[in-house]
Amino acid sequence: MPESVEPREDEFADGPEEELEDDFDGDLEEDLEEDFEDDSDDDLEEELGDESMSGDQAGMSEAWDEAEEADDPMADLLYEIVTRMGFKDIEIEWEEREDHVRYFVEGADLGALIGRHGSTLEALQYLAGVINSRRGLVEHKIIVDIEGYRERRESRLRRLAQRTANEALREGQEIALEPMSAGDRRVIHLALSTNNSVTTFSEGEEPDRCVIVAPRRDRR
Incomplete structure (x- = not known):
């Protein structure tokens, strides 16, 4: 049984999401997946128009059509989604990277859009991916970030990975990290x-699936 390693108490602290109320608890990504996984495009538009965006279905459908004609249709679509969720005075910027396009949502008081522990951000990420796969707005994989939260978290995860690798080598045994999202x-x-010097693999079933960091047996 691999030893388990938990992140330090402050590992993912200092983001605006830590100040949120309990209203943003829960697995929003899972809820969206259940709602939209088997829906047609029309059903998806109706769900977003009537509930998620507090606007009418026709308005959201028109926004999607306009987004498809924009310089960057995903940026325009994200702008429509976020503003219809009630967030104003935002900007969407994007950057092409080696294996994906990263979209940055910037603005004031976006902690609620990030959600507790990034739950709302992950829901937005999932939703954008669903729409893109169905409408083909962008050719590459898309990643959504809000006020740099995802990049800060990724930086902390990379530091955690290096510390865990060092510990696995020092102890000469597998180390299991805490359960994490696929991302x-x-x-x-x-x-x-x-x-x-080390190898990694995932083990377990969602939502308890975790990464195992193990020394390579054939390392020199």
Whole structure:
């Protein structure tokens, strides 16, 4: 049984999401997946128009059509979604990276859009991915960030990965990290992908699936 390692108490602290009320607890990504996984495009538009965006279905559908004609349709679509959720005076910027396009949502008082422990951000990420896969707005994988929260978290995860690798080598045994989302596990795997002294793999079932960091038996 691999030893379990928990992040330090302050590992993911200091973001605006820590100040939120309990209203933003819960697995919003899972809720959205249940709502939209088997829906048609029309059903998805109706759900967003009537409930999530507090606007009418026709208005949201029109916004999607306009987004498809924009310079960057995903940026325009994210702007429509976020503003219809009640957040004003926001800006959407984007940056093409090696394996994805990253969209940055910037503005004032966006802690609620991040959600507790990033739950609302992950729901927005999932929703954007669903829409993109169905409408083909952007060719590459898309990643959504809000006020730099995701990049700060990824930086902390990479540091956690390196510390865990060092511990696995020092102890000579497998180390199990705490359960993480698929996106967070991917950051850990990538962070250690060039480390020839350790290997990583995921183990368990959602929502308890976690990353195992283990010394390579054939390392020199």
